[in-house]
Amino acid sequence: MTSTEGDDIRVAVSTVIFSLRARPDGDVLMIPLVRRTREPFAEQWALPGGWLGGAEGLEDAARRTLGETTGLQASWLEQLYAFGDVDRSPTRVVSVVYWALLRSDLVERQRAAADAPENVTWFDVDDLPALAFDHNRIVDYAVWRLRNKVGYSRIAAGLLPDEFTLAELRQVYETVLGRRLDPSNFRRLLEGSEALLPTDGFRTGPHRPARLFRYNADVEMADRGPLSA
Structure with a gap:
């Protein structure tokens, strides 16, 4: 593995990758972590x-x-922040951190195909252990960024399959935000959105069939400003 050095400063790249995991009591927002095999912060x-x-x-x-350490490839990736406090590592390291999203239906498929390392485990973002370096602070900032951005962009698309019901979309929002949303208000807000397109398909189940929607590929998942071009 190589590094970039200058004036004894090394540059690293890290990623906070979010996905949803289904549990009996509801979906949970989770991230994969890697157990370190060497100092500093071994184990x-x-x-x-x-x-x-x-x-x-x-x-x-x-x-x-991300692929080398976890066997995963993100559905969506964006630069989060650069962390460079002098005391964050025994040697001077600036970490450029990205945050990413991965559809829950792709997690196990990618892990099985890529033969992910055994030292990778998924954790609930609200129940993390003490992490190496300043990584708890980094995760806190990434969660804050995700919860803010989900309210004004179609960022939830990175956590959903290609087609979904409005109830499934609302559940993603509720999991990310950590609170319940009024179903009627949520439906009225999104049904008129240019980012959401109805399909001819329906999800069947114990209740009446629910129409499937998809995101409009012509609408950016998130506003990247001049970098969108």
Whole structure:
């Protein structure tokens, strides 16, 4: 593994990758963590990541290190923040952190196909152990960013299959936000949105069939400003 150095500063890239896991009492927002195999913080849990290669861009490094450490490839990826406090590591390390989303239906499929390392475990974001370095602080910031962004973008698409019901979409919002939403108000808000398109399909079950929707691919998942071009 290579590193970028200058004035004794090393540059690393880490990723907070969110997915939803179904539990009997409801869905839970979770992230994968990697148990460190060497010092510093040997045997402690940490975010997946690694050193920035000398000839690669930051996003390429984020995707590479995420795949190498967890066997996962994100549905969506965005730069979160750069963390560079002097005392965050025994040596001076600046971490460029990305946050990512992965559809729950792809988690096990990717893990099985990629033969993910055994030192990777998924944790509930609201019940994390003490992490290496300043990674608890990083996760807290990533969760805050996700919960803020879900209210004004179609970011929930990164956690859903291609087609879904409005009830399933509302459940994603409720899991991310950590609170219940009024079903009628939620439906009225989204049915007129250009980002959401009805399909001809229906989800059948014990109740009346529910129409399936999909996101409009022509609408950006999140506003990246001038970088969208």
